[in-house]
Amino acid sequence: MSTPIGDYALLSDRRSSLLVSRTGSIDWLCLPRMDSAAVFSALLGTEEHGRWLMAPREGEVLGRHYEPGTFVLVTRWRTPTGEAEVTEFMPPVDGRSDLVRHVRCLSGTVQIDHELVLRPNYGSTVPWVRRVHDDDGSYLEAIAGPDAYILHGPRLEAADTRHRGSFELHAGHSHSWVLTWVPSHVGGCTPVDVREALRQTRQYWQDWSAQIEAGGSWAGVVRRSLLVLRALTNDETGGIVAAPTTSLPEDPGGERNWDYRFCWLRDSALTLEALLLHGRTEGALHWRNWLLRAVAGDPEDLQIMYGIAGERELPERILDHLPGYADSRPVRVGNAAVNQFQADVVGEVIIALAKLREAGVEEDDFSWPLQRAMIDHVVRHSDDKDQGLWEMRGDPHYFTHSRVMMWAALDRGVRACTDYGLPGPAREWAALRERLRAEILSKGISAETGGFTQTYDNAEVDASLLQIPQTGFIAYDDPIMLATVAQIERDLTKHGLLLRYRTTGTDGLAGDEHPFLACSFWLVEQYAKSGRIPEAYELMDRLVECTSELGLLAEEYDPAGQFHIGNFPQAFSHLTLVRAADAVLSAEIEQVGHAFNETTTEQETP
Template identity: 60%
Template structure:
């Protein structure tokens, strides 16, 4: 039986991520990269599609579960009638070793631990050839299929059908270490890992990375964990930031809105860069800029909205019919067909992020500014084109107001790059394009009767992305037109639980079956809007509510089903966490303003 999404913990080695259930089962893992085919896919099916369970045999309860400080080293405290154990799960960092370590330490009495291993390469389709051997370091189970190999060092397992099972006893004061390591099948199996050293190095890495964050604000712990999640979803070598480590976790249980998020969206990554920069993580921001330069290099007309972890462009969408999906939600997809969409806002998102990087003192190099000029040329060449919008609608292309505003923002950043930062470029020409867009948006994207901006030109439907208009400076947060837009959003999109939908799926022809749960980032944007427009109490109350939707490890999914108190969508979701950071920053700014003395 699949666990609720909120019952999972994330492990990360900055190359890929594993999801571990509260019950001790690793139900999702792709080796060696985030976007590699899975070796464990039980989260999208059953244990027959691959998993690794380590838990006490018989009756047991989880006393507590937490990360060690600011790390992704997970500790689960188990209690049975005969004793207690502490299970420490982690993925070693810094050694390029694709592995998971599970250390079981006896705390009290004696506990019999059970182990079940089902290895299924290729998203649950490929049964490996399995053998067991011994060397000077102990027992090994080897699994090989095609280019992939896995080696497990653990107490001996026994074949049971197409799985391997076993049990071992842990006494108080004793420790048993298990390691599962991936390697290319044409290479020799790796030597045994020095577990204690790897654990110390992994803890040191994460704590050192987080040490520069020092914020005693009310939501400081949630912000720190969110920044850590954003780092955990960043590939250490390439600098690419994936939107989530999972695919096809449903936006509505039993529905069809199931997408592969294991890729690098320019929009999401640009917003992540902003969140990182705000809190002093300049090195990560530069890593992403370098990734961007490599990914989009070439003809600007070939610009995509997303790329692979290393900048790959070919991400064809495919349905995996053999997987029944999470909670029966099909189809299960790999790849993402939205890669071919034109989304007019993307250039603006990237330009805004790089403008903020300049404002933080980073200098452009011989490549980065010419690239940005070519992006503005691309935007100009498509100035009047309709697009699919920020939400990747699979219906007819439209002139989305948010997209047009982000094009305005792109040219605005170009103008300021020349006039404020001394870079070269046709500032007067960009200014004319920018001002023309502004006039057009105010005429066609604003409904005077509702006193509100609208989702698309000439329509009355609302869209939560309109909350980004003041974020990029198109209007002030307290501009009457923006306040009218917020009132319309609250009327049309705010549900009975106080959460904001992206748009009305039942009223908008987006090419999909209507129905989804509220996208958490939208409600965090509403917190930001409230905080910047004098609605401080409402902002604080909504922020507390949203942070309360995190699991006990501080992780957030893409969406939330408040009626059933359940997470929905891919997990953990970078967009939710970066929006949390922005909302917390806005609340802190509001608190600071309220604390300043009034001057004559």
């Protein structure tokens, strides 16, 4: 049986990443980038597809945690003969990718067992392995094409196409192993100083997290969520991946399995907003610079997603040799949705860049002209149908949410000209903005319910409609919005959380889904902004309870079975958690301020 998705921990050096299970098995590792071919792919298959198990023999996990403000993972083990502590991390060292696993015996004696199964290229390749001796001692070297994997540490012995080892430790004694990726033509590498690497890793993460501005009831999960967003941001390029995994299913055993190791403009823009709200302007500027490089060129070539360095070609292919997580096929790498037209994307990007401008970051001779070109792209495609926020693989439609986001792009463009004096055809944009508004209010509202509809040609709702008041198109407490919320609550609620939409509708795929966490966080924000604060608190508390023991969230969650579903951890879930927590805190502060003002007024009344 597959390890529950929520039982995995994320480690990252902001270039590569891995997932390690609660029982000490690294089942997913991509080196040297998050979108590189995995060398450990047991997550999507079996141990034969690559993994590194390191665990005390007959051990049980007493608990595990990240050191505060870091991605240094500490796991406490107990065995019949003693206790041990395992510390794992990826040092953020320029020019190399390392994974450190350190174990220390705390009491008695413990036997530490290893099984290392290196399988580059998503588990399809058995590397050539040899033991190399140099001035620093000896190390294990595994080579497969352009990649070499170097293991320093106490010796593991070959056993068929695996390497195993068992090491007895007494109280106070420790061992460390370091796995390093290098280009195969470069060859060996100097082993890291584990103690110094741990110090640098702690300092790196703590220096960043110490600057996070967070308060309120959920400050802890907000901090962890912002750390996750940081971990998913490439240190060199500024590209933010949607998740570090591929093909973790939305419907176990089904076909809803996608590669999320790419940079969606939408997700990245919303991440930028979350960072800005918590004082991290430098991260937002790093992403803006990535965006400008990625989308530079003819606006007609604009894509909804790009590679980590801005790559445009992301062809989707199927890995037939992998059986998939929980037997969910196909396993995909690449993403064919890159070729879709999703009309909402430019709106989300322009909103985020407007907020960066409002935060005091000045436009330069590159950033504003490119935004103008993106808004002109909206103008040219204002009559086109699209695939919607959820990347429907069925026929295109006029999605109401998409039309509102086009309105938002035009609206922010007009404001940039009128409020900041930036050059542009403000009058033309304003005219189209008003035409779109009239169209949406005419065609995007149900005559029966009085609320917004998913598309102009159906009466369904989907949870993306909860984003409409976030754009300023309509107030959170407008009767149209309240009617929309009522229908969403009625049609999309499953075990107290929200689905994205009813899959019997327009997505063109077989199978079903579980509640999509971002949608429920949007509902929290809607409740908070429309005066339903007790319900916002209740739903937020329930959603926070869905986080794993390490504070991580997948794409979806099954409340009945209490397990995570979909790619993990998911940036979209974490950034909407941050927004929801901020909305409730803001509403609470506003409510307290209002009560204070009323009390003061009463006291002053003669």
